[in-house]
Amino acid sequence: MNSDGYKYYSHSPQEWEKIDSQKNPKKPKRPFGRVNLILGINFAAILAIFLIYFGFSGSNTVKVNSLAKVGDFQIYITSPKENYLSGEPLNFYVYLSNLSSSSKTFDIYSFSLKITGNSTPVYVFNTSEVIKSEIGPNSTILLYELKKDTNLSNLKPGEYTAKILMNFDGKIVSIEKTFKYSSVIFASINSPDDFFIEGQRADLNLYVQNNTPNMVNLNIDNISFTIFTSNKKVLNSQNITVNSIFPVQSGQQALIYNYKTIPLNAGNYYLSAVISGSQDLSATSVISVINKSDLSDISGIKIISDIPLYVNRNTPASFSISLANNDLFSKKYVVLNSLTIIVKKGNIELYRFYNDKSHNIIINPGGVRLLLDSKSWQTITFPSTGTYDFEVIAKIGDQFINYNKKIQSL
Incomplete structure (x- = not known):
């Protein structure tokens, strides 16, 4: 060196x-x-x-x-x-x-x-x-x-x-x-849910991402949150005193604050956050709120995956799983209640992944919404040659949709 x-x-x-x-x-x-x-x-x-x-x-x-x-x-x-x-x-x-x-x-x-x-x-x-x-x-x-x-x-x-x-x-x-x-530090507002139901408090997280070569100690004095409509009408504003230091490693993000909005009527809103301290940062996010009656069923929705048809024995296989909307004219608002992935060879089950945490998902007309990327999950290998069954089961509301594929290990 x-x-x-x-x-x-x-x-x-x-x-x-x-x-x-x-x-x-x-x-x-x-x-x-x-x-x-x-x-x-x-x-x-x-x-x-x-x-x-x-x-x-x-x-x-x-x-x-x-x-x-x-x-x-x-x-x-x-x-x-x-x-x-x-x-x-x-x-x-x-x-x-x-x-x-x-x-x-x-x-x-x-x-x-x-x-x-x-x-x-x-x-x-x-x-x-x-x-x-x-x-x-x-x-x-x-x-x-x-x-x-x-x-x-x-x-x-x-x-x-x-x-x-x-x-x-x-x-x-x-x-x-x-x-x-490039070297930059920026703030972002994220939520595991794409939308919220009318009358709910939207649950959102404020993060700071450190994309500089070095760790930073971010000193935050206060955060100002503002909710406003598309025509810039302010619905709610809140100033929160923090006075804390957040160490953020290079290439990593830190959760700064978990913010819950006031109950909102159906419509689209914006949440802005302004951070004051050693770094003055800001972020804005859209909040989508719908009536419960606007929830979609599974019609026109299917599971897709890019897992390969042919894999090499004992070689890690990466893949993603998404929901696709075949309706070219309407958005789909669905509640994903669970996701299951099963890999079997004959009657022998090799892998099972199950997540029963609910997520509110929006799928744009003719669009695709990523659910899972195996790079952030775990590695799957196929230990011997032969045919394997790859199955995905998604529970949307009270209904189920399935995806099946035969994988050949060489």
Whole structure:
């Protein structure tokens, strides 16, 4: 680790400069031990490859920004976002697509990654073993995912560039993508419920999110809450003395106050919160209130999930579960009273998840409302090959809807 606190997993900046000055790179003698190249829908790890410097030039070089085309193949980088807040983990994917209508074989002779910020390397990765594989017609496979290899979540504010170099079928492919990190502290108002019933007190939580590289001790003197209508008519205002210090870790949020409104009639309202103290912050949230008679039944509502049809044995499978509204013209206001997830093989039950806490859910016309993401729940693996039953049961009001899928473990 150098004086700036960065780890060098392969070469120091001085060694990179030496490598960059060479025009005829040589294959390292020792392979790099950490491997995280991924191939195919089953995410099987690829062991690859030796380091070639990033400034390579020659007749076989293919250079573009985040996408390169080599014959019938296309190699590209994609990511969930390009603008990150400090504390959020950086992630991106490298994909390989076969653009032809027939299966193609390919060889990967090298793969290297270097992430830099302000011309300083913050992460370097390379492996050393030749890969020979095949991809089906008009298919796309995942070659590499950053978060599987490392967790870069405490990057300083600024601009970062991920550069990838690979020798693909004898062509030197160079692709790159730029990301930005910002440092900010902000407030937000959230509730587990999307709406409330007329006459209820809306229950909302005020949070402060710390997206800076360091922990902050937030000194809050007081909070002013105001409820107003869409035409800015004030219905209620309250000033609350706090005089407390809230330590908030980098990338984390802290619950500052749980606020319950006055009972409200049906309609849409706004709640604003103004925080005074060492940081002056504010947040606004919409409050939807409906008549109990406006609650929807399950007609037009179905459960959907993106759990894959084929999984690799003993490999964690991630998935999400949502409610979809097939009605293209009307919102659905439903009370989700329970959610059950069951995974079985034959008569043997492997997993059961059950949550009976009620939530008021709004599903927009033709829209989808996320209920659960397995990343925030638990990891499911399929311990042996064969067919598994994946079942989801949602209780909405006094009615039930089901979702069933057969999963093949390979």
